[in-house]
Amino acid sequence: MLSVSDAEAIILDLVQPLKTPQDTEFVDLLTAIARILASPVTSQLDFPHWDNSAMDGYAVRYEDVQGCSEEKPAVLEIVEEIPAGVQPKSTIQPGQAARILTGAVMPTGADTVVMQERTRREENRVIILAAPKPQEFVRHRGCYYRAETKLLPAGTLLDAPKIAVLAAVQCTQLRVFRRPRVAILSTGNELVTPDKPLQPGQIVDSNQYALLALVRQSAGEPLMLGIVKDEPEALKKAIADAIAQADVVVSSGGVSVGDYDYVEQIIESLGGKIHIRAVALKPGKPMTVATFDNDARPVLYFGLPGNPVSALVTFWRFVQPAIKKLSGLAKGWQPVFVKALACHELRSDGKRETYIWGQLRLKHGVYEFQSAGGLQNAGNLINLAQTNALAILPIGKTLICQGEEVQVLQVGA
Missing domain, CATH: 3.90.105.10 (Molybdopterin biosynthesis moea protein, domain 2)
Structure with a gap:
């Protein structure tokens, strides 16, 4: 069973980003x-396309106003008014100014703008009451x-x-x-779509919808392949079809050690190479990662656990960074971790790297993590609804006390 960090390194090393020009x-x-x-x-x-004013005021020659003040103002003749979008008609001569509005083109001869709050206007004259800085409020071309x-x-x-x-x-x-094509399929005889009435023992396939949303958030193009029964031939056909049309295949269910978990043997029968079979992660221990060599480009296969929370946690931790890296994103595809203060005790058995879901918030410049509380197990999807972060307890760590610092993975961004 691989550590989380070793599994991450293997997965990201397998990813071959899209390339120019074929992709x-x-x-x-x-x-x-x-x-x-x-x-x-x-x-x-x-950009800007031409010299323009950054302020409502008057376009002037700096040498005409450099020494002025309220006690010794400069008095200039207004020769033109220049609103935004109008080409100036005049060249500013000594002793002249142009009324100019924000964004308007600077007239020839003027090199400085005096903001209107430092002026007083009297008919066709403007009185400059304070000396500006050279080239003040001028945005120069380029x-x-x-x-x-x-x-x-x-x-x-x-x-x-x-x-x-x-x-x-x-x-x-x-x-x-192009957006990476990500095929999504759910495995299990017990699964039904949300529009069907539930019979005893059946479960609504929420994973298909959650993974669809996550793929879209990860810059991928989801290909919905639906529910596949736990029957070897049906699974083999579905996986073969997925491999033929996708860059990444994400299935949920069928990767544990039950009597109906056929995914790994089917991957191998189709020529896939399995790189990961299990990860020391809770929730999310049973996870299969494989690659297929096809004519166009390698296909990366993720067999995620069937339990809804496990599927989401493993997607956030491993699949999302892989899709983002594959998409051609130069940076920002890595998982984002921050340090936060635990709002209350966080517990683990210490045997696997444990992820506790909840909410991350910034309070007075400090991150705090609030656990979702309730029963945190891999099948309880309900209290995952408001999650935007996962607190991480490393192997061997059984308790993080209230107020103690904890590493947190941001999700849902």
């Missing part, structure tokens, strides 16, 4: 949110970005601020990595 496509800027750049982005435009230089590197996840940047510099067509 890329072009998308429009409007559909690029949450996509990952496959090549660096440059623009032919400087001061944020120079045309033809790298704007965003490959491997960048496109969020709202980056989409805004790309729009501002008129980059409207982007080469991005």
